[in-house]
Amino acid sequence: MNAELSVRVHSRLAEVPAKQWDTFGSPDAPLSHEFLSALEETGCLGEAVGWIPMHLSFAAKGGGVPFAAMPAYIKTNSFGEFVFDWAWAEAHSRAGQAYYPKWVIASPFTPVTGRRLLAPAEVPDSSREAMLERAVKAGEAVGVSSMHWLFCTDPVLLEAPMLVQRMGCQFHWHNAGYRDFADFLDRFNAKRRKELKRERRQVLDAGIEIERIAGSQVDAAIWNRFHALYRSTFDKHGNYPALSAGFFHRIGETMGEKIMLVLARRKSNLVAAGFFLVGEDTLYGRYWGASEDVPSLHFEVCYYQGLEFCLERGLSCFQPGAQGEHKVSRGFEPTPTWSAHWIADPRLRAAIARHVEAERLHMEGYMQALECRLPFKKESGC
Missing domain, CATH: 3.40.630.30 (Gcn5-related N-acetyltransferase (GNAT))
Incomplete structure (x- = not known):
């Protein structure tokens, strides 16, 4: 050429x-x-x-x-x-x-x-x-x-x-051929493995149910609720929520399986959610929002569910977003x-x-x- x-x-x-x-x-x-x-x-x-x-x-x-x-x-x-x-x-x-x-x-x-x-x-x-x-x-x-x-x-x-x-x-996770989440945890030292299991158990003990769904499965009501959670969380931390509800509705229709939502419900009430983009071999963690302060819920929605998704799909990398040294103790490498x-x-x-x-x-x-x-x-x- x-x-x-x-x-x-x-x-x-x-x-x-x-x-x-x-x-x-x-x-x-x-x-x-x-x-x-x-x-x-x-x-x-x-x-x-x-x-x-x-x-x-x-x-x-x-x-x-x-x-x-x-x-x-x-x-x-x-x-x-x-x-x-x-x-x-x-x-x-x-x-x-x-x-x-x-x-x-x-x-x-x-x-x-x-x-x-x-x-x-x-x-x-x-x-x-x-x-x-x-x-x-x-x-x-x-x-x-x-x-x-x-x-x-x-x-x-x-x-x-x-x-x-x-x-x-940044702090990325790299798939070293792990069979599943338990196999990934087996690489951890005993103290940190116990702490991570405790974090996941805290969410279950709080009565939170977790579900992962593709963008094609997200209806208008869920998108609206997710956007409200996203906006309120950004406002709480003094950030500008640049993405409109219309944006999420639009990509839900056009991107389908390239989007994954993690939904956290207490009974039927959606109290938190995380938004991810699914690439060819990489999962991209982008936005989250929550209406309740539940111990370890952020880690479960934004990190552990993403890791399980990568392991199930055989994805090689998980980029969970910018900054955050707290990711290191959860297996994300600098x-x-x-x-x-x-x-x-x-x-x-x-x-x-x-x-x-x-x-x-x-x-x-x-x-x-x-x-x-x-x-x-x-x-x-x-």
Whole structure:
């Protein structure tokens, strides 16, 4: 494939047909056409929240049918990204420059790792490098201060000299071929295994019944109740509940088996629920809400039910969301994440690169310390 490309900017994902989007390397659930278009068409994005769709598609030079894309958004703030860059915004301000607008390539409000250059596997690196170069030229033409590929796994992005690569940390579970949940627990040391069993028993003793259902099985009443729980929990913690009830109704209809809800009921009353996206080999834990403070209910709904689901389906990875050192004692391992950043101003790019390198050294030490807090039977000198 010729590495010379043309690029087109799309203000609505609907401009790219869903069947065509699916040919771009079969994007996983968080970057699927159904998920991203639902965000746009149910009022979750736009100028009010600072996520303005501005996607890129790529075709051979001279036009033709696109063969690749980047899901991208002009950002007027840093809300909903989970790669914190307020210090970078401040540095731009001190230098007399505006940091916003910037261009972010990611799934909105969804800090999950994966490819950000969406293209079939047979597309060579030379074409992917050309995609990056054309994207940066588009950024220069638009006049953004920077471009950010968040939580990316693309080798081209992580090796590009023009980009600053930033390391982060999340807590992921990896399937080591466990037969079932009991087999997974058998890897734990005796103390932590007993504590985890006690946590699960607390939920049962509170009279809570747990059920897992696919998105296709969720009716309107359950979606409305889940949304109310989600909103109240976000409000309680001072966060902004960006997702509308219409969004959940929409993806329940369009994504079906790619969605899993964990429902927690006391008798017939739904008191808590968790929302998950089901990928090809990964489960993505996203949102939860609860109307009661039941000991260990959060762990059961958001972690243990997800782990059981992965084991039943043979999924290889569970990403339960951003942050949360409490996940380590429950078998989620500190895992490096990466983002790649293009900074327009060369001086600021150099300063940010120095900051990111110092940050990486600190992050590596932090993760190494967390490795020694894993609940597994000791296999090292920690």
